[in-house]
Amino acid sequence: MVRGNHNAPAPVPVEDSFSPYYLHPSDNPGLQLVSQLLDGSNYINWSRSISTALLPKNKLLFVNGVLLRPSNDDLLFSAWLRCNSMVVSWLRNFISPHICSSIMYLDDAHEIWPDLRERFSQCDSARTYQLKQQLMAPSQGNSDVNTYFTSLRTVWDEYKHTQPLSWCTCNHYRCDSASRWHKQLEDDCTVQFLIGLNHSFSQIRSSILSMVSLPSLSKVFSLVIQEERQRNIDGASSHISPSPSEMHYSVNAASSFYGRLKLLCSHCGKTNHTVDRCFTLHGFPPGFGHGKGKEPPKEYASSKLVNFVEAFIPDSSDKTVPVASLPSVDQCQ
Incomplete structure (x- = not known):
């Protein structure tokens, strides 16, 4: 069993990363610790932010009074003075200018911290x-x-x-x-x-x-x-707009419907068809007559027959033209 060497020298505090006297090479007086300045009304949030930032750097002991100023003949006096000055610089950097001027002549971090607490932490x-x-x-x-x-x-x-x-x-x-x-x-x-x-x-x-x-x-x-x-x-989900294809179909259907309403025959003066599909001019389809079971008039017998493309919807105001009946299967053939 290997025993530890009890005679090994203790690490120097300024070189020990766990010591409060240790300063990282990145530590400098202008280090950005928090994102807000103390303006007097935000002391609670500001003090918690500063305490949280100083704790991982092991420098909270300088502001809460645990690590007080040693005597001038102490071996760690110079290390304490250097770390304390660093903490004081950090505190001054995050205090508004009109408040910082009142603590400019306080050189001890432990003096600055309780002074700010007494002035701004009391909730009236x-x-x-x-x-x-x-x-x-x-x-x-x-x-x-x-x-x-x-x-x-x-x-x-x-x-x-x-x-x-x-x-x-x-x-x-x-x-x-x-x-x-x-x-x-x-x-x-x-x-x-x-x-x-x-x-x-x-x-x-x-x-x-x-x-x-x-x-x-x-x-x-x-x-x-x-x-x-x-x-x-x-x-x-309830306000999803229709797809472009659906919008295209609906627009075309609407335009086709309203387009048929605007059709007007120049020969007979009726709507829903043009002169090129006028039954009166080109002839009636088979089975169409003025009465049930009657054939079309003789003057139309030799007329040119046209394909039954659209449903014939006569004007309801015209009583001389009867409503057309649907063609039979044989007629469609």
Whole structure:
């Protein structure tokens, strides 16, 4: 069994990537950590973004007071001074100019961080009233479900930040009150989200509220967004336009029908046929007569017969011309 060498020298903190004194070659005072500037009204979101960005770089210890300034004769004083100056530069880069001027002479990151928290994190009664007012009557309106959920969640998270973390009854944080309090706040936000949905989502809302255990907020949002997508699919299917071939056929059929209505014979003055198909001028088809079982007049006996191309529909106002009967099979042959 090979034993480790206990006499091996410990790694130098400035060279150890797990040490808070380590600086990566890509770290520089102008590094882009977050995408938003602190303007005074967005401290909650800004502080969480900065904390999340400093944690993987192992530099959060410089702002929360865990790694305080060592004495000047400490071997790590120069390393601490270098890392602290880097963190201070990052903080100043993401603070609006009118706020940054008030902290320009604070050289310790641990002094800047609590100073900003004391000035901007306190939610006064007026802001609490505004948040409660927005949460009392949420409304989706003309927004889609995703936009409505995002705006409501933003307001709710800010309001939740003003509430206590838990209602501990044992003073030792062993009663699991923190998780239960968090679950209660999430259920309240879920109910607020369902209240603000439009009336068209009443069916899915009733289905969710009828569940024995109220689902999580993310699950409720997933169910509602699926319902909205299904409606968009059904709505698109009911408004599908006809294909080009169907449109071409319908246009041709309509134009052919209305085209026949515009036909006018220059010989007899009747509609629905032209002079080249006028029975009076070219002769009547076989079996056509002025009475049942009668032959056509003699003056038409020697007339030129034409093919029975179109149905003869005489003018109802003309009482001298009877309605034509359909030809028999022998006549068609």
